[in-house]
Amino acid sequence: MRLPTAARPASEHVTHCLLDAQGAVLSAAEGTRRLYAASTIKLHVLWAALRACGAPAR
Numbered sequence: 001m002r003l004p005t006a007a008r009p010a011s012e013h014v015t016h017c018l019l020d021a022q023g024a025v026l027s028a029a030e031g032t033r034r035l036y037a038a039s040t041i042k043l044h045v046l047w048a049a050l051r052a053c054g055a056p057a058r
Helices: 038-052
Strands: 016-019 025-029
């Protein structure tokens, strides 16, 4: 069974920006490129699904 997904992006990017406890950059590769955080989006989808199922808010 195939699951419906979004179209494959035209290009792919791998970036990182590692900070120390004070916020100083320890290591970065394209660290200023703006991308959405996929895990953050997943949390919003989970929250919406739980609300749709009637799960109590905590």
